[in-house]
Amino acid sequence: MSTGELLSIEPLELKFPFELRKQIACALQLSNKTDNYVAFKVKTTNPKKYCVRPNTGVVLPRSTCDVVVTMQAQKEAPPDMQCRDKFLLQSVKANDGATAKDVTAEMFNKEAGHVVEECKLRVVYVSPPQPPSPVREGSEEGSPPRGSDNGHANAAEFAAAARAFSEGLEAQDKSYEAKALISKLTAEKNTAIQQNNKLRQELELLKRASSKSGGGVSFMVVVLIGLLGIIMGYIMKKS
Secondary structure, three states: OEEOOOEEEEOOEEEEEOOOOOOEEEEEEEEEOOOOEEEEEEEEOOOOOEEEEOOEEEEOOOOEEEEEEEEOOOOOOOHHHOOOOEEEEEEEEEOOOOOHHHOOHHHHOHHHOOOOEEEEEEEEEEOOOOOOOOOOOOOOOOOOOHHHOOHHHHHHHHHHHHHHHHHHHHHHHHHHHHHHHHHHHHHHHHHHHHHHHHHHHHHHHHHHHHHHHOOOOOHHHHHHHHHHHHHHHHHHHHO
8 A cells, every 4th residue: 555645545556367358457446534635647658558447536535536447458468477567646636626527637747836646556467366276186184285386387377378378369260261261262163153054054045046047156156165164164273
């Protein structure tokens, strides 16, 4: 907990149980121990990654205010599960009866002579809660579990699992792309077969008309035969 003259902030570390492709939220509690209205503002070094609600507001005298920080879903796990993102919470005295609509950027301008308290918060990634593992055979009563010697081993195992999960998702995406390509080629082949059948029917009609008129093979028949050969070659190539 950080105890300033205006606000007490808890906790000082934003702990996120990191999971890939999932939004994760963490709550801050701001406590006003004074008899004054206190305005606050939350800043971050990575505004596209986090959503802060509310990011500005007023804490009434002798009351508290909860701030929720939501981390957007991440596609990749950071190296060694370390995060360099930082947050800065600024607070300043406000006029009695002030509301969130009365909070302006000018209130936190130190160059204008305003007394602004600042508290820096850091982001920490922790492993998500795991179900209890069964007791291994041969383990002695009262002996510590083998997998919990230190936090570094758990972090390394979690990072490896996160990387494996990410690679699995990439392989699944490639499989979907291959299926889509096969479906497209199959549709093109079916269309070519339909066109081929249509040309065969038209060629047969022309042959019948030619035989009835007693003439030889017309120029159109020769053209249709050529087109039929081209389409058959296209079908064989796609197959």
